[in-house]
Amino acid sequence: MLEITLLIIIFLNTLIYSVILALISVGLNMVLGVLKILNLSHGVLLAIGAYLSVTFVRSFLSFGLPIYTTYIALGLAGIIAGIFMGFTVEPIILRRIYERVEIQQLLATFALMLILEDVIKFIWGPQSWMITEPYLYLGNLNIGGISYPLYYVFLMVVGYVILLITYIFLNATKIGRIIRSTAFDREISLALGVDVKRVYTYAFTIGATLATLGGALIAPTISLHPGFSSEYIVLSFAVVVVGGLGDIKGAFIASLIMALARTITVMVFPELELAIIFIIMLLVLQLRPEGLFKGGR
């Protein structure tokens, strides 16, 4: 009986952690695939989504709206933050560095990360923030005598729905396919008449929105403090490397693998909890530098 409980919990933890990893790294990899820029400030987008949802949830509650509306607040915060960042950061900054050498691109997005982190501090202050209402409202689930927060299940379901919508968007809509073809071959897309500038803005906005939505979803589960997101960005590097640079589907599968590895490591050898993810990444870079799933593209 205990074994089954354990298995269920491993399963749930893996899925939950993987959905967070996937939301941030699918977006990161999409930006990398289309714009050919590794956006070091992608992690801060997650933070912005999280912080904005604090504001939204707080104001919803202060207007006296019932707690269940805070879930709408979370979604709104994620989408608004993503669209706003997408339509400002890409046209104002990234567009100027496409022709530059890699190191300058990296450094520019690094600078952007520093700036955005302080903008967060400027708006929300250096103190910690918590919005536990949406988390507590759902209560707990009883799994074989162990109580398990239901909000995590909610997070997982919503996260997977968002990923599914993204998948459908990229595979079944015209714009989605145009984005994919631009990622695959920029030059030929130009020759087919694609407005590459606009595609870049769209792709970046979608990537950013995935991250901000991810931030909004995890916001109720953690205590937000400045700089909390810089760990997520390096985690998503690892995912992106394992999945293959620019490979969106690969990033999703790699998120699952990484989440499983982490969940198991936490139980067996907790000191290696995060290290294991980077160790897997190192191994993959050595054995299959193109990523695990190259050829399956």
Next chain:
Amino acid sequence: MVLLDIVNVDVYIGNVHILRKISFNIEKGEVLGLIGPNGAGKTTTLKTIIGLLPLRTGKIVFEGEDISRLPARNRVGKGITYSPEDRRLISDLTVEENILLPCWVSGSMTKSMIEKNLEIVYKIFPEIKEFKNRKAKLISGGQQKMVSIARALVLMPKLVLLDEPFEGLAPMVANRLLRSIEAMKSLGITTIIAESNLRYVKQIADKIVRIERGEIKEVVENA
């Protein structure tokens, strides 16, 4: 009536001088063969016309309008399309999605227009229909070549640029492609074919331009 006029064009890639003062023109409805060995500058010429490479001096005039500084997508909008030498299909889209891509991009085409054009394309290349739902990476090189040309035709352009269209095609298919180009000609489509091999071009071109080391060597009317 001159459709496209190329006047004293110089093109550099990096610091390398690729095209040296090239000039030629093509009449509306003509088929022009651009002939020259490997590395002579044929692909560069086509890429310059479609707008993938900038020219340093000279100008390109299309239907009386100087298009030298227009971005590629506006040139496509004016009715110029391009099928590259190395096919360059989007390998995880299906064959039909690849062909439809330019229609989706253009945005101004109605569903019925797209369907009509697609039908014409399938009439020219009937075998594409058989594998239209397969992923582009899963068809053979010759088939990819056909799809790449079909993709350039689906917009029913005024001018189509074909880079080595016969390369990799079986002789039978190549002959059919010749017939297709003739059919396109009767539809009023003007064609520039870049080839290193005279064999097929000789059979169809109205005019042959020979290019070597980035210089136009001769322009001959082909009887």
Next chain:
Amino acid sequence: MNNSLFKENRLLQVINLKKYFGGVKAVDGVSFHIDKGEKVAIIGPNGAGKSTLINLISGYLLPTDGKIIYQGKSLEKTSMIKRVQMGIVRSWQIPQLFESLTVKEALITSILSRNKKIYNMWKDVNKYMQKQIIQEVTELCLSFNLRETKPVKELSEGERKLLDVALSFSLQPELLLLDEPTSGVSSYEKFNIIDMILRVALEKKTTVIVVEHDIEVVQKYFPRIIFMNEGKILYDGSFDTLMGEESLKYLLGG
């Protein structure tokens, strides 16, 4: 002819060499041999497998099947760097060069590599600049009409081709493989370039294999021609007996 003498003179032997890329037979059962001091031009239309053959001999690609015997040693598994040390040196069709160095520095880098001093990180380069090396650099620059102090990034396309060849010669190769040394240069420069290359090769007794598509160049400079098409050798001999120039031009697509 005395058989052993014949063998002594033999530099390279290629036996039934094959290179397949998936279904594409880029080189399909090629055999020939080259003697010391020969000057050979490989010609053929687009996609005939000329460059692939050069890539196989230089070690940039490994063959699907077949043998490459160089000075009596079998090369199939030897790395490119090893082959360079054994005296097989190549140039590339589009010269990639060291843009941040000057002509002189590039040549010195190459000579230090030849002398196996290139990995030293504690000693000043000037300590290696004995008279003999300085003289060697000067001579190479003279032969190829290059100015020593000129930064590589300021060279013209013709000069880049020449530096590329000069770098190859600075390794004192036994066998020099040149992939289209005149492509990309204007028609009035092409004879000049081939002229310089062959003059130095004669002086240094270097064996040269050139991939070339310019019929005029081939006819004027190369006593032996290998004609390839679709991965196979169709002809190996002197230009005169090959066939009419017109039909050749047709085949090459000129």
Next chain:
Amino acid sequence: MVKTAYKCLIIYACLLLFGFIATRHIQHLLSLSLLYSLVAIGLVILIGYGGLVSFGQGAFYAIGAYSVGLLLKYYGFQNAEILLVLGVLITTLISFLIGLLAARTRKLAFAMITVAFSMIIYTLLVKFYHITGGTDGLRIPAVKLFGILPVRGRDLFMSMSNEYFIIITIFTIILYITEHVINSPLSYALRAVKDAELKAVSLGISPTRVYILAFTYAGFLAGIAGTLYAFLNAHIDPLIAFWTTSGEFVFITILGGITSIYGVFLASILYLFLKTYLIVYTAYYWQFVIGFVILLLILLAPKGLSGIIFKVYIGRKVFRKS
């Protein structure tokens, strides 16, 4: 080479002189800047000459520092010179091993491998807290160099602090050695591989071997800087291994113009003083200002600080001619 020796001696003399007049606080800052420039000088070799962007130098910095900390705590080595040598040896060895893994990759993959390594070190330092002290870090007592000179304190001439004296001395020596490295055959090979890897191979140069050597040297310098940091700072914590520290090193290198070791020397002084005073005056928003400066520099002056200086210089020359 004589000229290099003079150059280094002059710099040494200036730094020495400065030590007599500067306040303790300024000396501390300058010492820290010199440590940063040591790491950045390694990056000049790796990025500027070799074209490989390492976002993992913070890890080697941390390994140097923690080698000292752990050797002191668990093995009780009291001789600073032994700690220094061991710390540098350990770091160099590890950077050689990581170099073996990383030298096969290029560009983004290389940057990511180094980030990954950095984060492994960081998480290990945090999670094995019973050994490393976790996020609280380790205290480093002032041990003695050659049994006489404590690595921290003011036992030397006038107002000069011991740590300042030790650091400027070692810094000058490294500067001198690095000048040699930059004029060595390997540096030419590095530039050759960076510009045209395939051509370098066809001249018989092995890119992997060249990159391993360069990477190891950069790790060696970061190791020296790290061990000295432990002596200087009395307290070390895992944040120095976090990837953003490595980002700072990369920034300094670019600010200094990527290929100039004197450029990064100036850049690291500029950066650390700027950062320190920004923290003093703006408390929370120093990152904003620094990020803004980086972004402006990249958008307006893509060649970095020495690029700007170069532009001004060229501008004058042109001006004079006309």
